[in-house]
Amino acid sequence: MKKQTLFNSAFRLIRFIFIVISGSLIYQVLFSEILTKKTHIFAYILLWLFSSYLILPFINKLMTGRYLPNYFIGRSRTSDGLLGDPVNLAFIGSKAELEQLFIDSGWTVAEKLSLQSSVKMILASVLGKSYPSAPVSSLFLFDKRQDIAFEKQIENNPRRRHHVRFWQTPENWYLPGGRQADWLGAATYDKKVGLSFFTGQVTHKINSDVDKERDFVLDTFEKPKQPVSIELVEHFTTSYHGRNGGGDEIFTDGALPFIKMK
Numbered sequence: 001m002k003k004q005t006l007f008n009s010a011f012r013l014i015r016f017i018f019i020v021i022s023g024s025l026i027y028q029v030l031f032s033e034i035l036t037k038k039t040h041i042f043a044y045i046l047l048w049l050f051s052s053y054l055i056l057p058f059i060n061k062l063m064t065g066r067y068l069p070n071y072f073i074g075r076s077r078t079s080d081g082l083l084g085d086p087v088n089l090a091f092i093g094s095k096a097e098l099e100q101l102f103i104d105s106g107w108t109v110a111e112k113l114s115l116q117s118s119v120k121m122i123l124a125s126v127l128g129k130s131y132p133s134a135p136v137s138s139l140f141l142f143d144k145r146q147d148i149a150f151e152k153q154i155e156n157n158p159r160r161r162h163h164v165r166f167w168q169t170p171e172n173w174y175l176p177g178g179r180q181a182d183w184l185g186a187a188t189y190d191k192k193v194g195l196s197f198f199t200g201q202v203t204h205k206i207n208s209d210v211d212k213e214r215d216f217v218l219d220t221f222e223k224p225k226q227p228v229s230i231e232l233v234e235h236f237t238t239s240y241h242g243r244n245g246g247g248d249e250i251f252t253d254g255a256l257p258f259i260k261m262k
Contacts, residue, residue, distance in 0.1 A: 048200060051200065052196075052199050052200035052201045053199075053201060056198070056199040056200065057079070057080040057199060058080075060078075060080040060081055060082055060198065060199070061080040061081050063081075064077075064080065064081030064082060065081055068081060068083070072141075072142075072175075072176075074086060074087045074236075074237045075087065076139040076140060076141045076165070076167075076186050077139065077140045077141070077245070078139060078140070078245035079138060079140065080199075082198060082245040083242070083243075083244065083245060084139040084140075084186070084244050084245040085139060085165070085186040085188050085206070085210065085244050085245075085250070086186060086210055086244075086250060086252050087141070087184050087185070087186050087256070088185070088186060088187055088210055088211070088213075088214040088252065088255075088256065088257075089164065089166075089184070089185035089186070089187055089214060089217060089256070089257060089259065090175070090179075090181035090183070090184055090185070090256055090257065090258045090259065091166065091181060091182060091183040091184075091185065091258075091259045091260070092180075092181055092182050092183075092258060092259065092260040092261075093182060093183075093260060093261050094182070095147070095148065095168070095183075097261050098148070098166065098183055099148065101221065101226055101228065101259075101261065102150040102164075104224060104226060105220040105221050105223070105224055105226055106152065106220060106224070107150040107151065107152055107164075107220070108132045108133050108150065108151055108152070108153075109133065109148065109149070109150060110133055110134065110135055110136050110148075110149040110150065110151050110163065111133045111134065111135045112135060113135040113136070113137065113138055114135070117134070117135040118135065120134075121134045121135060121158060124158045125158050125159050125193055128157060129156075129158070130153065130156035130157075130158070131153070131158040132151070132153045133151070134151070134153075134158050134161070135149075136149045136151065136163055136165060137203065137204070139165055139186065139245070141167040141184065141186075142167060142169070142170055144167065146165035146166060146167055147166060147167055147168050147183075148165075148166050149163060149164065149165045149166065150163065150164050150166075151163035151164075152220075159190070159192055159193045159204070160190055160191060160192065161189075161190045162187070162189055162190075162213065162216060162217075163187070163188065163189075163190060164185050164186065164187035164188075164213075164217055165185060165186050166183045166184065166185045167183065167184050167185075168182065168183055169181060169182060169183065169184060176236075176237075177236075179233075179258070181258060185217075187210070187213045187214050187216070187217045188206040188207070188210055188213050188244075189206060189207040189212075189213045189216075190204040190205070190206055191205055191206065191207050192204070192205050193205070196245075196246040196247055197243070197246060197247020197248070198245070198246070198247045203246045204246075205246065205248050206244065206246070206248045206250070208248065208249045208250050208251055209251065210250050210251070210252050211251075211252050211253055211255070214255075214257070218230060218257060218259075221259075227261060227262040228259055228260065228261055228262060229259075229260050229262055230257050230258070230259055230260075231257065231258045231260075232255055232256075232257045232258075233255065233256050233257070233258065234253075234254075234255050235253075235254050235255065236254055236255060236256035237252075237254040237256070238254050239251070239252060239253045239254045240252065240254070
């Protein structure tokens with residue numbers, strides 16, 4: 001674990017140095033003499049887009065494909081292979097039961113991520129307009145993006161929301177310790193929009209206390225007295241501090257609640 005932590009720190013340092021050096025070289029060789037003050041900002045934007053959405057994701061995918069294990073470790077992943085949000089919910093039941101439970105508890109099903117929904121999300125965030133079914137970014141578990149996601153918008157502000165992604169588990173698949181669940185979820189709270197620590201891409205920034213969001217989800221089932229049973233397995237994983245795929249700090253006590261419709 002210590003070796004992997006040191007490796008991650010060294011990788012982040014090397015990546016930062018690479019960004020600084022490459023940006024400086026590109027500017028000196030290509031732009032220093034031909035750019036005027038009026039075009040500087042345009043060149044900076046192009047460089048940011050090129051590095052954040054092409055170069056750095058490619059480097060991340062290349063590195064994570066080599067050193068991250070390709071099996072379940074209680075974490076989702078980003079499209080370029082970085083560790084994403086922790087898995088902190090388990091559900092036993094059908095998709096129809098899962099969807100009905102959340103809708104009856106006041107949640108909204110998030111729209112699928114597409115060009116149209118992405119543009120609508122950007123406009124809603126910039127203009128501060130309500131978008132209660134706004135799409136969530138794609139995270140991956142079992143080599144697939146989330147099957148369904150739910151959210152609760154805060155004060156009609158799409159930049160702040162409770163949300164949870166769910167992935168259906170493979171058939172005859174077992175969690176560590178021999179337990180089974182039909183769905184695994186990752187619940188987090190979006191507190192604002194910012195830039196990813198690892199790539200510089202525009203993304204939602206989450207609250208570090210993911211356990212608090214996990215407990216919030218469970219509380220929403222109790223208020224309308226939903227017919228569910230909840231078994232909380234303490235220390236299902238070890239407690240830890242870390243960062244998600246956007247570079248946001250996270251910490252968890254490792255407990256995993258198993259939710260089942262009565």
